[in-house]
Amino acid sequence: MSDTRTRRVAGATDSQQGDHPSGDNRFDLVDKHLKRARYEQDQLIETLHVAQDVFGYLSEDILIYVARALRLPPSMVYGVATFYHLFTFDPPGDHSCTVCTGTACFVKGADDIVQAVSDTYSVPAGETSEDGSLTLKTARCLGSCGLAPVVVFDGNVLGHQDTESTLELVAGAVGGGG
Amino acid sequence: MRDTRPTVNISFDGVDYEGYVGESVLECARRNGVTIPSLCFLEGLSVWGGCRICVVEVAEGHRLRPACATQVTPDMEIKIETPRLRAYRKSVLELLFAEGNHVCAVCVSNGKCELQDMAVFSGMDHVRYDYQAPRREVDASHPKYVFDPNRCILCTRCVRVCDEIEGAHVWDISYRGEHAELITEMNRPWGDSLSCTWCGKCVAVCPTGSLAYEGRSIGEMEHDPVMIKRLAVARSRGEWLDPEGAI
């Protein structure tokens, strides 16, 4: 799912100066969804998902755009978007490392992995490092408890991880860290 | 106006009263002069049920029920002043005081604050729990009003009045859990809001000193939550349409 969307986004970014009134063609993709959803207000969460897939995150402009399109009060759109943990309001880093902290992974030491990555790259969980190279996230159970502890690096699910293997993994993509 | 609704017999702490079918326990108590402490409930607005101050024991059920959202039923035995309920009310109040930065001595609503009154009424004289001491900035950008989130208890009276009575929906809650906070529009300063009509209803209904008129000093802010009941009742009766029966 994310694959095709990412590709579409990449294509759209190349020709950002498009026909859309905003000058940014990515809004076309949001519009397309809105039209299919017949601008119904209960489609707010779906629309925010589409917008986040397209833009990578939800900026204030995007939220205002969605609020106007669905004729919803801006405060309500902001309230809904911030309520749900999967929506993010800052651009993501080049690489993303998600550590599952579900119960099975917790019992098997997932907290140590989070701590180690966080310390090595001085990036608090849930945030992006200052140079924008790495976003460290935690997830509440990815449902692969048989493989605990689980780490998802740039979309690849990896089971039976430990502190060392995870740090090696991150270092391989991002660099030494420190 | 004589009430023609059918009645039921109920009791508050062992004393018998008459309640109307379809009436909430809280409404019934108030009508009969029985005190059930409450915070987020306000006559004229929809029921929110979030503060949990008004929970009462209903004899036949095991769970506590919010008086604001429970309808009276025949032979209901309602307990308000039991040791357990007193202890719970006190604890919930302590939690509210621990959550924000409530310093009565420097508050515009000192002496005229529903939260403060509640603490006095419940005998809450200290807070057992850690003060969370959040860092929150006062929003004084509005020309007429001031919003101090340090004193907000998230009762959502302002959110509801702005949406349901004024129809502007300037306010809403953002984020969730301990990070939940009151916002205007896109979490921008209130003064920049395009949808605010400056009607002041949110300020009128605030139970604490969180929303106040600009320029009020300590203890000078008096709220007017009853205004909403007047508005709601007048609106439901269409009294504006009747030149004879003007308010």
Place this chain on the structure above:
Amino acid sequence: MAAPIDLHEVMEREREERFRTRWRVKACSSTACLSAGAGATIKAMEDLVERDDMVLEVQVIPTGCMGLCSAGPLIRMMRRGGDEADYRNVTPEAAVEIVRSHVLDEEPVPEYQLDTSMPFFTSQERVVLANGGVINPDRIESYVAHGGYQALEKALTTMKPKAVVEEIRKSGIRGRGGAGYPVASKWSLLAAASGKTKYVVANGDEGDPGAYMDRTIMEDDPHRLIEGIAIAAYATGANQAYIYVRAEYPRAIERLDRAIRVARRNRLLGRKILDTNFDLTVEVRIGAGAFVCGEETALMASIEGRRGTPQLRPPYPTEKGLWGSPTMINNVETLANIAPIISRGGDWFASLGTEKSTGTKVFALAGDITNTGLIEVPMGTTLREIVEDIGGGIPDGKQFKAAQTGGPSGGCIPSKFLDTPVDYDSLRELGSIMGSGGLIVMDEDVQMPDVAKYFMEFSMDESCGKCTPCRVGTVQMHNLLQRLCDGTGSKQDLRDLEHLCSVVRDTSLCGLGQAAPNPVISTLQYFRDEYIALIDQQEVVHA
């Protein structure tokens, strides 16, 4: 309008296809096996079949979860009309070796073979997961070939809606989402509700960390869920249904979307289903990361595109639910049980499990245990059977300490209760709950106050913030637990913690808040000495 699917013709065709090749390889392609490398394994086998010209000899069939997730990737070699051999930890190289050995030499490869006579396989009773490792979830024909949609056909053509509800009542099935409310009662409430529009909602917001049975059902057997929904809607008079899925499950969303499209094309959904007068539209709605949305009223708020905060009940959803219309919310696992109940009868279902908890339950077995994965056992199976026989015991010669059920709303069960039968009522008596079916085993190294703190942190993060006790109480309980775990807590802290537990349990608005103290209460009940030890330690330090 196209003609509806002819279930019997499809079955015939599939049977022929099944006998087309001498060998069939079923390869588990569920999420756990995929993350263990099943994708490469399947690719290797397909390449081999192509390259060595074995197309007429072997077909490779990707299937849903086979159960033993810790040993993935799993494959099963099946000879036409004959033997089967299961394999574990099948790397691409191993897969090539196994397929060649079977097809060319008629020899199994003992090195990778999985012993299917072990209790993990023999002690299970698969109803909900019956199709796991059997059907190809992407093909409706595969589902139909194994009896799929026959229950719907039976209900629509031979049963009145009332009779369907009656069959469910006879089965005695209780809601699999946690609380165990009798399913038939809910159905009758919706059936009796007046109103032109009624909704059925499948709750697939499986937020309980450590539980993934609903995801497995949605990914590996989407049509079974759709069939259950259709039967529920027919029995209750609803014409619109939603499946609410967590956004964390993109594969489930994709599979369900596709399955709904295919079902519509085959006239199993949409207008005049199977040429009867029953219409039903099913839509997938996606969550966005909020555990509280598993609560009925919060889930409805989320479907309506609002903040997922629970609403006051009454009015109950069956009176006033989505957009003010009567609505019934059933858990995904509950709905996956419906088709077998209608096909095989309520009495058959009631004969499984115990008197008050009928049928089977799927558990996600995880933590400090040898065999981790998805298991399905009759209700009333003892914890000991699950942990020691099916789970294969605790690895590294360590001692069993506790089993956690019900996630952040449940509790920890100590070893002295290992012989308790697992059903709704026994678990509740022990201070835990069935929950959605996460079962985490903990060995002697796990400190119970740490576990309580872990779950409190979860509840604190997931609190919606609407009511005071949950919003602030969970933060304060977490503070107290933090101090106790750090060894800086006092006896007063422990007393405050216990008092807060009752405050939050009794005064919170919704189930999440009311159940948030459960992990603390149950660990205090069974492992109080561990809390006391943490305090004593501190008092020794100060002395």
